Amino acid sequence: MKRQSHFILIIIICITFALSLLLSNYFSFSSLKLTSESSKSLNDNWRLGYYNEIIDLPVKLDIPTNTPYSISRILDDDFSLKQVICIRGSLQELDVALDDEIIYSALYESKGILTPPMASAWHLVEIPIESNGKELKITFKTPIRDMSGLINGIFYGSSSDLLFHIQQTYGWGFSASILILILGMLMIIIPVIFKHLRRWQFIDLGLFTVFISLWLIAESRMLQFFYGSPLILGSLAYIMLSVFPIPILFYIKENVIKGFKNIYNGLIILFGMNLSLILFLQFWGLVHFYDSVRITHSFIFIGLIIVILTLFIEMIKYKNKFAKTTLCSFGVLSIFGIFELVHFYFNDYTSTSFYVRIGVILFILIQVIESIFRLISYLKKSLEAEYYEKLAYEDRVTGGLNRMAFEKDLENIFSNPDLKNHLRLMIFDLNGLKGINDRFGHIEGDYAIKSAYALLSESFNGLGLCYRIGGDEYACVFTDIDINIIEKRIELLNEKIKTFNKTLPYTFGMAIGFIEYDPKLDETWQKMMHRADQKMYENKGLKNQSIIMVTH
Template identity: 30%
Template sequence: MSSIRKNIIFTLTFLFVFVMMVFLLAQTVHDENHSVIQGNIVTLDNNWTVSYEDTTLENVILPIDLKLDESTVYKATTILSEAYKDSTHLLLRSSMQNINIYLDDSLIYTYEKNKDIRFGNTLASLWLLLDLPEEYEGKELTLVMESSVSFFSGIINEIQLGTPQMLVFNILKSELTGIITFAILFFIGVFLIITSFFIKLSEDSRVLYLGLWGVVTSIWILSEARLLQFFTGNKFIIGGISYMMIPLIGMFLTLYIKEAIIIEKRNKRLMRIIAILYACFLCHSMLFQTLGIQSFIESLNYHLILMVLMNLGIIIIMLLEWIDHKNERVKQLFNYMIVLAVTLLLETFTFYSERFSFTSQFLRIGILIFFGLLLKDYYHFVKDRIAIQKEHLLLEKLAYRDLLAGGYNRTAYERDLDVLLKKKKRFRLILIDVNNLKWINDNYGHKYGDDTIKKVYELMQETFKTIGRCYRIGGDEFAILMKNTDENIYKQCIKGLRKDLEICGENLPYLVDIAVGHSVFNPNKGDTYVKFYQEVDQKMYADKIKRKRRTQEIMYAKN
């Protein structure tokens, strides 16, 4: 095991032990409540009388689902005891219901669907926080409700009394896992979306789709946690966002699987079609809700059947990927989906065993784990892509690098020359050849010859680094491309280079000298670059012949 892995395991173990110790000590040293928000919450769950049509039920315990037909009016009454006198507010949740609340025979609150609004009129499940009138003790509290949605018709949710601060705090406290899950998914999702635009690690859009899936799933969780009213009071958003997120969750997960898991092009096309169908479901439900033809929840009843079939199609496509291509990523994703399957089974168990306090808790944890596993895959993907990019950069660097001189090679020269020629602008070409390199190799060895090549390139680079780029294009041949075509600047640079080489040769048993040819290429003259290069090359060889005899005489004199 590597030292890094040991450090990670040690750190996580330490943090786990620390958290457990804090928790145990907090439970042991518990004397009284010092919370800033204090107060009692009274749950009105007993002694209700419920009536509908010709039926009356006594001593009903809330919450209850009467399972009535849609638009059936039903009523619930109870007496507010004097024991509740310290409570100033009443909190209840309406489940897509019209509701009127009376204290004795006095109407203190009403919420009904506005029938005058035809387009976009949405019934929403809402928290209702009512300020109770003074001296309500001993009075009869009556709720009159009805819902046009059969699924919610007959539901009476839990009703609580208390201070507004405690009632709101209790909502947040009861949905703590929802808040945490929302925050993790939302902020990581936003981060992934942003990075997908600025960090391009591949040609596909898997990072974008994973981020979008995280964001829309977080919004769905926030809505299902009944917390949207803390962010907005818009009834359309509160009542519809949860239903709108469901097809988006399916669409973005499908697109992620298409990009990150599927290999075969035909299967990718099928996944794209499924994603488009999800988008069509979204458009259909929004259009029908807006026109008042069908509510979100009614559309969802039909869409869910089709979504199940589409998900089966996705599973079949992934199985074909595994059979045809032995795609290990498919196997891995199936393993991840087991987490969701287990949490769904736990959700089903808690629901049918009527342990409603745990409802949706397991699913949220399952979604977090599933998202974490996808993030783990993303981390390994990023790690591998960075390693590949580093390798490509290294290979590219080596492809344009002369290993002996330590600078640019002929390939880099041809690359940069091509850029200059495409721009059709004037530039100066300088060709340089080291004089008597063969003689140096023969008399002093190739090490001295190699050192000479390195030194010539080093001094060239130092002289021309701000006005041109230097290349080694052959054994003892060099080239310089200068965008600045000023003749005086060129002469000053060559003069300085020759002087530096002369100083360098003072500490050597031989003279380091160069032959130079140069000219300015003007693309507007109509000459080809090949012809221009030959002319510069001829100038360089003419200079070589001219300086060769002088160089040999000096070297013989030094020896």
């Protein structure tokens, strides 16, 4: 039930947004929307070619590819003043002439053996002062079948008015795409900063979000405001459309499904090959990006069907709850993707990427919320595992490290030659613990045990680790510490024991065995520990002393 709560949250958000739109239309408010009153339409009464046929824009004519076609009109009195006309070229070359004198030309240039892509772009053409009564003629040509004969709406005004008009019309889509891009970048950056996160889960989702946001930005008709390279303008959308499925396939393969790994590997390779194919076809002049987009669409459709089928099988066969959530999000994305394809193949380019934006936002929202739930569960399990691991290595009486931690650490040191060759080991024994227990009780005995560990930890703090390895036995482990420094700390321990003894009704003393690693004698850590024990027992005869006795 808790896992379904995020779906309820999404539904509530969508309903709230829809109600806000309905209420904004129901109530009458004074509009606060900024508008550009100075940009005007120039879409009516155009004469087509030499046929004197009058047409209004926008229009789609039946014109063969690579065939020039022209529209013309007489400019009215508004053009007695300086004006700028705004033309949207959709993968088209164009010439603008005033009384048959070309004043602007945007040609498709190919340099060298490589063929650059054609780019859809805005063209702002300055019309000279006192051009009223003159004939404005615009000629188009394109090798792209779907774009041949297409003439978009034309506007005029000042440059600032026209730029504001473009921003007003398409800025919302660009802004939404930028927000998606920022979200994707955050999903990549945050796991890098916070090391405990399951990094690749969020990075795969983040890469998917970044790639698809770049596609949306390229389709927003606003990229030209920030970047003017025809190569980027003409290729970004097609490249991103080819690569965005790859990270989401990685995400599903590594984080969602239990089977079908080879199928997903095959899909990843397929999209990689598709990217190589469309780049080869474009830059060798065989097929334009726009014409090869049908190949990409086919692969995306095939991949989507396979993903939905595998997720459905995972959900039914393996009772995979993560597959169920991912399937729902793909269902949402698929619905909006179908709307997008229908509009694209019916040549409705005005709403390009509109539906995908909505679908992507909902898809990402579902996946991010699901990932957060999974992350919380993962962190909870990690904290529990860390807690139980800590218990496993913690001594109950002293609160310090126990024998299990001691043996684990020594095994790790002996597996590393650099550490092993600089290993120094001390074994301690608390003298007279049985007598303390018998005479003063086990509570005082436990106090002596805790005190011994505290004195060792304080004395050797920063040099190595100390452990309680038995009832009255302790150990300290050092690596790459100068022996003179250790001996000074032993003297410090002696002083602390002397001071501590003054507070006790009994004699508090410890015996020590201190040895350095010897490759000839210490084949294993157990043998080294045995040597340290022997050194320590040599001092047991002096246990009536109140200070530590040292031999090494």
